[in-house]
Amino acid sequence: MTVESTAARKPRRSSKRTSAVKTTAKTSAKTPQSSEPELVQLLTPEGERLEHPDYSIDLTAEELRGLYRDMVLTRRFDAEATALQRQGELGLWASLLGQEAAQIGSGRALRDDDYVFPTYREHGVAWCRGVDPTNLLGMFRGVNHGGWDPNTNNFHLYTIVIGSQTLHATGYAMGVAKDGADSAVIAYFGDGASSQGDVAESFTFSAVYNAPVVFFCQNNQWAISEPTEKQTRVPLYQRAQGFGFPGVRVDGNDVLACLAVTRSALERARRGEGPTLVEAFTYRMGAHTTSDDPTKYRADEERASWEAKDPILRLRAYLEKEGAADEAFFTALDEESEALGKRVREAVRAMPDPDPIAIFDNVYADGNPLVDEERAQFAAYQASFADTAEEGK
Amino acid sequence: MAMEKMSIAKALNESLRKALDTDPKVLIMGEDVGKLGGVFRITDGLQKDFGEDRVIDTPLAESGIVGTAIGLALRGYRPVVEIQFDGFVFPAYDQIVTQLAKMHARALGKIKLPVVIRIPYGGGIGAVEHHSESPEALFAHVAGLKVVSPSNASDAYWMMQQAVQSDDPIIFFEPKRRYWDKGEVETDSIPGPLHKASLARTGTDLTLVAYGPMVKVCLEAAAAAQEEGKSIEVLDLRSMSPIDFDAIQTSVEKTGRLVVVHEAPVFYGSGAEIAARITERCFYHLEAPVLRVGGYHAPYPPARLEDEYLPGLDRVLDAVDRSLAY
Numbered sequence: 099m100t101v102e103s104t105a106a107r108k109p110r111r112s113s114k115r116t117s118a119v120k121t122t123a124k125t126s127a128k129t130p131q132s133s134e135p136e137l138v139q140l141l142t143p144e145g146e147r148l149e150h151p152d153y154s155i156d157l158t159a160e161e162l163r164g165l166y167r168d169m170v171l172t173r174r175f176d177a178e179a180t181a182l183q184r185q186g187e188l189g190l191w192a193s194l195l196g197q198e199a200a201q202i203g204s205g206r207a208l209r210d211d212d213y214v215f216p217t218y219r220e221h222g223v224a225w226c227r228g229v230d231p232t233n234l235l236g237m238f239r240g241v242n243h244g245g246w247d248p249n250t251n252n253f254h255l256y257t258i259v260i261g262s263q264t265l266h267a268t269g270y271a272m273g274v275a276k277d278g279a280d281s282a283v284i285a286y287f288g289d290g291a292s293s294q295g296d297v298a299e300s301f302t303f304s305a306v307y308n309a310p311v312v313f314f315c316q317n318n319q320w321a322i323s324e325p326t327e328k329q330t331r332v333p334l335y336q337r338a339q340g341f342g343f344p345g346v347r348v349d350g351n352d353v354l355a356c357l358a359v360t361r362s363a364l365e366r367a368r369r370g371e372g373p374t375l376v377e378a379f380t381y382r383m384g385a386h387t388t389s390d391d392p393t394k395y396r397a398d399e400e401r402a403s404w405e406a407k408d409p410i411l412r413l414r415a416y417l418e419k420e421g422a423a424d425e426a427f428f429t430a431l432d433e434e435s436e437a438l439g440k441r442v443r444e445a446v447r448a449m450p451d452p453d454p455i456a457i458f459d460n461v462y463a464d465g466n467p468l469v470d471e472e473r474a475q476f477a478a479y480q481a482s483f484a485d486t487a488e489e490g491k
Numbered sequence: 492m493a494m495e496k497m498s499i500a501k502a503l504n505e506s507l508r509k510a511l512d513t514d515p516k517v518l519i520m521g522e523d524v525g526k527l528g529g530v531f532r533i534t535d536g537l538q539k540d541f542g543e544d545r546v547i548d549t550p551l552a553e554s555g556i557v558g559t560a561i562g563l564a565l566r567g568y569r570p571v572v573e574i575q576f577d578g579f580v581f582p583a584y585d586q587i588v589t590q591l592a593k594m595h596a597r598a599l600g601k602i603k604l605p606v607v608i609r610i611p612y613g614g615g616i617g618a619v620e621h622h623s624e625s626p627e628a629l630f631a632h633v634a635g636l637k638v639v640s641p642s643n644a645s646d647a648y649w650m651m652q653q654a655v656q657s658d659d660p661i662i663f664f665e666p667k668r669r670y671w672d673k674g675e676v677e678t679d680s681i682p683g684p685l686h687k688a689s690l691a692r693t694g695t696d697l698t699l700v701a702y703g704p705m706v707k708v709c710l711e712a713a714a715a716a717q718e719e720g721k722s723i724e725v726l727d728l729r730s731m732s733p734i735d736f737d738a739i740q741t742s743v744e745k746t747g748r749l750v751v752v753h754e755a756p757v758f759y760g761s762g763a764e765i766a767a768r769i770t771e772r773c774f775y776h777l778e779a780p781v782l783r784v785g786g787y788h789a790p791y792p793p794a795r796l797e798d799e800y801l802p803g804l805d806r807v808l809d810a811v812d813r814s815l816a817y
Contacts (some may be wrong), residue, residue, distance in 0.1 A: 125711020146715075243593075247601040254565070255597050259589050265555055266590070276544060277566070296586070299555030306550055353754050456641075460600035463658035468733045 135333040137379060138359050139349040143407045145415025159422035165206060166351050166417060167431055169198040171409050172222040174435040175231045179221075179238070183388040187446050192219045196351070196383030199409030200316050202226060203356025204284065204378070207364055210352045211252065211281040213274075215267035218256040219316075220286050227253040231438070232445040232471040241452055261287055263296030264313065268300045269428075273424045282367040283311045284360070290321025292337065293329045301341040301373070310367035312360065313338075313375045316350060318382035323395040335377035343373045351409040352379030366379035381407070454480065493678045500670040502644040503533050503609075505678075506651035507571065511541045514569060520556055521573030521609075530575055531611055531670055553583035560606050561590055569605045571655060577612040577664075580620025582746060584629075591660045592635030603658045606649075612640075613704045613754050614801055615668035617794040624791055625755035625811045627768035629804065630662045631732035631764075638732040639685060640664035644674035646682075646689075646729060653685040664731075666704035683760040686730040688738035692726035697748040697814055700739055700765060702728040705802065712807040731761050739765060740772045747778035748814045752802055757785040779817035784810045 140148050140155060176194050183191040194201060199221025201259055203423055208214065208226065216223055224234055228251050236242040237256065244255035257263035267285030274281050291297050292315060304311050306354075319326055326334070338345030344366075348359040363374035381404035385392050417423040458473035497505070510517045517532055519541075525548035528535030538546035549556045553574060560570035574580045580587075587608065594604055631638045637659050641647040647665070654661040683689065691706055692713050699709040706727045713723035724742050730732065743749050749769055751762035762783035769781055778791030783804045792800045 235702070242599060243597040245597070245599040245601075248565070248598065249602070255594070257590075259585070262558065262590055263587065265558025265586065266562040266565060268555075269559030269564075270566045271562070272559060273563045273566030273568055276568070295552075295582075296554055296558060299550070299552040299558065300549050302552060303555050303559050460596045460598075462594055462637070463603045466637070466733050 104462055119444050135335075135347055136185050137347050137349050138356040139352050140358060141349075141416055142351045143351070143412050145412045145419055147416065148356075150358075152363040153355065153362060154363075155354055155358040157354070162413070162417060163324070163423050163427060164200055165357070166410070166413050166423070168202040168206065168222070168225060168435075169353065169413065170431055170434055170436055171196050172225050173410065174439055175225070175442060176221055178439040179235060180384070180388060180442065181236070183430045183447050185240070187390075188190065188235060189240045190238050190387050190389060192387045193239075193384040194219050194221050196381045196404065196409070196416055197223055197316055197378075199353035199413075200314075200350040200356050200378035200380045203353040204314050204360040204376070207357050207360035208284065209281070209364075211279070212364065213252045213254070213267075213270055213281065213283045215263040215270070215283065215285045216256055217260075217263065217286050217288065217291070218258050219288075220256070223286065224253055227251040231442055232449075235442070235446050236449065237423065239446060239449055241449055261291035263287070263297040264291070264297050264300035265303070267309075267311050268304045268309050271304065271311035271373075275307070275312055275370075278333050280368045281310070283309075284314055284364070285311060286314050286316065288315065289317040289319065289326045289329055289334060291315075292334050301343075301375070304373040305341045305343050308370065308372040310361040310370070311373045312367055313373060314360065315375065315377045316380055317378050318350075318394065319413065320382050320392075321391075322385070322386040322390060325396075333377070335375055338373075338375035343375065345375035347377045347379055350378030351404075351407045351412070353409055353413055386392075397466050401450070423457065495676050495678060496673055498671050498673050499641070499644045499647045499666070500533055502648040502674075502676050503651055503665065503678075504535055504537070506648045506678060507534060508537060510571070510655040511545060514655075515538075516567060516569045517545070518563060518570045518571050519569050519573070520549050520560055521547075522549055522551055522556075522575050524548060524573050529535035529573055531667065533609070533611075533665070533670075534573065535628060536631045545632070553579055553581075553802050554586050557583040557586040557591065557606075557608065561594070561604060564604050565602060569607075571607040571609060572573065574608060576622045576809055577610055577626055580608075580610055580626065583608075585695070587630070587662075588626045588633050592633045596635060598710065601726070604660050605655075605658050606660045607654045607657075607663050608660070609663045609665060611670075611770075612664045612811060613666055613668060614791060614797045615704065617787045617797070619794070620791070622793075623797065625664075625786065626755065627662070627664055627731050627753075628755055628760050631761060636660055636662055636732065637686070637730070638662045638664065639730045640666060640703035641729065642666065642669070642691075642696060642701075642703055644672070645676045645726075648676045648678065649682055650685055650729065653681070657685065659740050664703055665694040669707065670702050672707070672765045684733060686733050688729055688735035689727045690724070690738075690776055691727040692723070693723040694722040694746065696722045696746055697750065697811055698739070698742040698746045699750050699752060699807070699811070700724060700726045700728055701752040703754075705754060708804060708807060709752055709804065712804050712811065715804060715808060716811055721811065721815065732763065734761070734768075736765075736768050736772065739769055743769055743773045744776045747776055748817075749777070749781045750784060750807070750814055751781065752807055752810075753786075754801055755786055756788055757783045758788045760785055779814045782810045782814050
């Protein structure tokens with residue numbers, strides 16, 4: 099028996115909800131501003147389960163506990179990374195605090211053969227893909243620029259320049275279609291990136307070529323210090339309409355809705371029906387990065403209001419209400435979290451600096467005589483200190 | 492041995508045709524490359540023979556063209572991208588410099604980016620603004636990219652073959668005002684490595700180094716100088732990154748004098764890099780400082796003035812005379 103089948107259900111507010119496609123059709127004659135933003139929500143902040151005419155989801159208790167575990171461990175990993183930055187072990191950290199539902203929900207909607215193009219904040223998606231969390235920390239410690247093999251987990255390298263990866267995702271998806279595969283591609287980006295030309299171009303290309311790509315925009319309300327109003331005059335999901343594909347806004351703090359909506363968009367891509375824009379409406383609870391100071395530009399009350407919508411608390415409330423998880427589960431998860439924190443801490447501290455000669459590695463796939471020459475000069479220069487070091491003993 | 496006389500444009504077309512024919516992963520992408528065959532007809536007939544799936548007319552968005560080419564390369568394809576004109580590449584400059592050039596290193600070598608970016612470049616065709624520029628130094632400065640330019644039909648054919656086969660991103664500058672110059676193309680055997688310079692004319696008194704459209708000007712200058720009893724060697728660089736410094740060094744050790752010629756502005760141009768390196772390598776062989784002939788530190792001028800801006804026969808000979816006067 100599934101949990102959902104026993105869940106108490108609120109009456110559908112169907113008049114307030116329509117599917118993205120229907121919304122597109124209905125609002126086509128109006129100005130974008132005139133349509134009320136719709137928010138797909140399947141789990142309220144209080145942990146009440148809702149039904150939606152277009153996005154149904156039916157999860158077992160085990161699956162629900164799995165989503166909860168993913169979010170808790172991701173948050174724990176993230177907190178550890180922030181602490182490691184404060185301790186001087188990392189140069190920088192970009193926290194995902196508050197965005198766990200958006201990332202775990204969308205990440206768990208993916209199949210193994212799907213491909214992910216992340217920003218630099220997709221630690222939860224990386225977790226879903228099976229990327230070892232410690233792999234994400236190398237670039238923040240400064241020992242590499244990423245360095246994992248994207249093809250091991252179909253999880254591309256973190257892209258720092260805003261929005262660039264949406265074009266890579268689109269090109270990759272064009273290749274998937276050429277191969278006749280039924281895989282899908284997902285591109286992550288944020289509300290700030292929505293202003294980038296590359297994002298607009300990726301919408302154009304994916305629409306024109308009907309590429310199997312899902313654009314997953316985490317609108318966390320802030321692009322460093324700039325609120326979403328500085329990026330757009332219309333709700334971001336409505337941008338899709340002008341490019342000729344559906345857009346949908348989902349409660350980004352509702353893991354069930356993020357899972358259902360992303361799954362639906364991925365299926366649409368697999369069926370050859372082209373791209374979808376998903377706007378996950380969420381909130382960046384922490385600073386942009388550890389170098390940022392949000393007290394300079396936003397009010398504490400705003401953060402407090404989003405705390406009440408916390409993605410983890412609402413799923414916990416639901417799990418408890420439904421009896422889908424017992425105290426032993428939560429206790430075991432606490433222990434697992436602490437073990438993860440410890441493992442990450444130890445792994446980072448043990449992460450060696452690269453050999454300086456590695457500067458010259460992998461500049462070119464087929465080699466380059468200039469790089470070879472400079473490597474040899476560098477090695478000779480380094481070696482010239484060997485005698486000095488010897489004398490110093 | 493199959494020898495055929497054809498234009499540079501035809502050689503590029505034949506080379507791309509062969510690449511499409513040989514490797515099903517090769518794709519052609521760009522604005523108007525399909526039915527029209529490109530504004531210079533370099534891809535003429537290719538979409539007809541290989542289909543819209545492999546010869547792809549793209550939206551008019553250069554960053555999008557290069558960005559999606561990167562994605563296709565990550566999927567295992569080998570895109571050959573056309574940027575319609577030199578001055579139109581800059582919307583794609585971020586994707587080229589920030590992503591294409593660095594992604595292999597970012598992945599510690601675990602992924603490769605076999606993307607060729609073809610750019611018709613240079614002046615001399617009486618065009619409007621943005622259609623006559625020579626931005627090669629802006630790419631040669633970037634680690635992770637390789638930059639080449641053929642000067643004749645045979646090189647056009649073979650260098651394109653080699654560029655498509657390269658696992659590194661290649662910026663392939665095509666000398667647009669020479670597209671219709673004809674030459675013998677030997678289609679059976681590869682003449683030499685992609686990044687090696689070739690000796691276009693032997694001489695003993697001075698070395699002229701040039702590439703792309705300026706090789707022809709330098710050969711004409713050498714012929715004119717010969718009438719005055721001066722023996723000029725002309726080295727066709729072919730690759731602006733990496734540069735075949737060994738070949739330049741060998742020549743300068745023989746002649747003792749070097750003049751570098753390119754259409755691009757002299758300031759921070761490839762001539763500056765060559766002058767510095769050759770001065771280091773050949774200090775005791777040099778009879779004169781390395782001189783440069785090229786564009787000025789001004790926007791490319793309106794077409795009616797371009798003959799004054801572009802290095803022509805007289806300006807090259809003037810530099811030759813100045814060098815020989817030391």
